[in-house]
Amino acid sequence: MFKVPDYQVAGHQAGGGKLGPLVDDSGHFYKPLQSDERGSQELAFYTAFSTDTRIPDHIRKFFPVFHGTKLLEASDGSGLSPHLALEDIVSSRINPCILDAKIGARRWYQQAAEDYLQRCLKKDRETASLELGFRISGLQVHGNKETGVWKPDRTVIQRGSVDETKLTLRKFVSSNPSTDSDIKPDCCFASTVYGGCNGILAQLLVLKSWFEEQTIYHFYSCSVMMVYDKESLQQGKKQGAQIKLVDFAHVIDGKGVIDHNFLGGLCSLIRMISEIVTDPST
Amino acid sequence: MFKVPDYQVAGHQAGGGKLGPLVDDSGHFYKPLQSDERGSQELAFYTAFSTDTRIPDHIRKFFPVFHGTKLLEASDGSGLSPHLALEDIVSSRINPCILDAKIGARRWYQQAAEDYLQRCLKKDRETASLELGFRISGLQVHGNKETGVWKPDRTVIQRGSVDETKLTLRKFVSSNPSTDSDIKPDCCFASTVYGGCNGILAQLLVLKSWFEEQTIYHFYSCSVMMVYDKESLQQGKKQGAQIKLVDFAHVIDGKGVIDHNFLGGLCSLIRMISEIVTDPST
Incomplete structure (x- = not known):
């Protein structure tokens, strides 16, 4: 059900002790929450932004939709780990x-x-x-x-x-x-x-x-x-x-x-x- | 003929071994050429810019007119010193x-x-x-x-x-x-x-x-x-x-x-x- 995405050009990739992102077939992209303050800052941003009424719709569409967090078996099989559940931007594309x-x-x-x-x-x-x-x-x-x-x-x-x-x-x-x-x-x-x-x-x-x-x-x-x-x-x-x-x-x-x-x-x-x-x- | 300007709000002022700018009554502002590379860079800029045909007139008017350089008795009386001769932006104003x-x-x-x-x-x-x-x-x-x-x-x-x-x-x-x-x-x-x-x-x-x-x-x-x-x-x-x-x-x-x-x-x-x-x- 969860797999390593076919397409990733930047950001942390799985390997060398680091967790990489996962995707499922429902169009979600799971980004491992970094354990330091970067993780908490990114979560805080998505949480605040997704309910911020000052953001007009024509701007909001430039941001991935946020679906909360999810505990998932990490990409390296090291156990359950929290992930940001986001819109998968490329899954619907052939050869993106x-x-x-x-x-x-x-x-x-x-x-x-x-x-x-x-x-x-x-x-x-x-x-x-x-x-x-x-x-x-x-x-x-x-x-x-x-x-x-x-x-x-x-x-x-x-x-x-x-x-x-x-x-x-x-x-x-x-x-x-x-x-x-x-x-x-x-x-x-x-x-x-x-x-x-x-x-x-x-x-x-x-x-x-x-x-x-x-x-x-x-x-x-x-x-x-x-x-x-x-x-x-x-x-x-x-x-x-x-x-x-x-x-x-x-x-x-x-x-x-x-x-x-x-x-x-x-x-x-x-x-x-x-x-x-x-x-x-x- | 040359005097210390009445109005200066920023930049090097005369005093403490530093030369300050001078003005005359023909609407020119004389800025002492700094002796290090800052002086030569500023002169190079004014020289290049004043003859650069790529600068449209409606932009050029936002820059002081450049009248070349002039050797003047420095503001501290220490002898002749090179100055940039520029348009005096404030002289024509009362209480600027x-x-x-x-x-x-x-x-x-x-x-x-x-x-x-x-x-x-x-x-x-x-x-x-x-x-x-x-x-x-x-x-x-x-x-x-x-x-x-x-x-x-x-x-x-x-x-x-x-x-x-x-x-x-x-x-x-x-x-x-x-x-x-x-x-x-x-x-x-x-x-x-x-x-x-x-x-x-x-x-x-x-x-x-x-x-x-x-x-x-x-x-x-x-x-x-x-x-x-x-x-x-x-x-x-x-x-x-x-x-x-x-x-x-x-x-x-x-x-x-x-x-x-x-x-x-x-x-x-x-x-x-x-x-x-x-x-x-x-």
Whole structure:
């Protein structure tokens, strides 16, 4: 009944003493509750957010539906362990293409502990987060029959430079994604996945409008996940490309100030994606 | 011919071995060129920017006009010293009210030296910059006859909390500014200074649109200066409230990425000012 998901591009995976997520066939995604304060903070966020009447519906749909917590046999068989029961964002898709972008130049906050701060600073200086305002945490793309699934190494992707990140965003909407630098991404899905009135760019702009106003939450170390599948696109099905926010272990009280760290990073991602929509050929 | 300006709310002031700026009666403001790389970076910025054809006129007007450099007898009489010759933003005003807001949660950048980084981190954690995405560096307000000029202590203002910063933004457009916490700012100039189709909020929104697009420069540790005077407002003169960007000693190449650090902080300032325009009474 419960199994390890076929598709996971970022976040904690099972193995090496760590628990990974599980899915069932009813469309739920079970995320192991981290045992430290990250677990309690994420649960507190989902609990508060799911009943917060200040969140408009057109924004709420960008968040996974929360179905409470559930004690499950852990992915490593080590016994019962609490999990967050969430909407499974990819289960309904055939061959989903997924990209996880961690938003914000800074992953730490005023109240953060000194050692967490120093670890973040180190990692931030190793990656292009500071320059970009975001970084790609992982992705997978279903290419054509010859190329198959392209799922580049996470650590390579995370340490990508500005230009490499731009290229990865192009490959995500191409039929010929490849690590081979001689193959130029064809961007043949750019207009349908990123563009259009319901495309990813349009959704990101709706999210941006909310972030220009909302002073309720600050989302540190949170990701925008982008999902699409070619089957739905080609068959003109209703389920087009979709964005969802995920990972809320470092959400803190906004205290009447907008989340300028998230907003700035989001604007940077928007700028790059609109560059691709405007000119897919370069 | 050259004199110490009557009005300066932030930046290096003459004294303690440091050179301060000078003004003359032809509307020029002379800023001493700092002897280290900050001086050469600021000069490089003004030189490049003043001839950069990619900058539209409606954005260029937010920057002081650059008139080259000039060797002047330093403010402390220590001999000839190079100065940047700039447009004097306040000289044409009678009793100007001035607010200097340093924009961006982060004042350092990837390439910054380790000791500069550590100094910034320390100061950033002492102030509300990280929370706010900006901080007020200094201000002065001409109140009514009883209150006179209100020019609170810089270090107190810089270390203001989120709520204190909101209050200071209210006092800036009030006829009764005071450090006395029992006196509620009347915000009687909010609608004419911040609001209106040519007010500060409208100007900040124009600037924001440019920052959502431009990937030429990243402006670290740069300030938005806001200036107005009651005489012009009351006489319905053309010269209304005005914003100018100042301090370019830490401007670096944008390398094809938007300046998400500046943009995020600018959006935070915009959000707070629009709160005051929408509801001046709270």
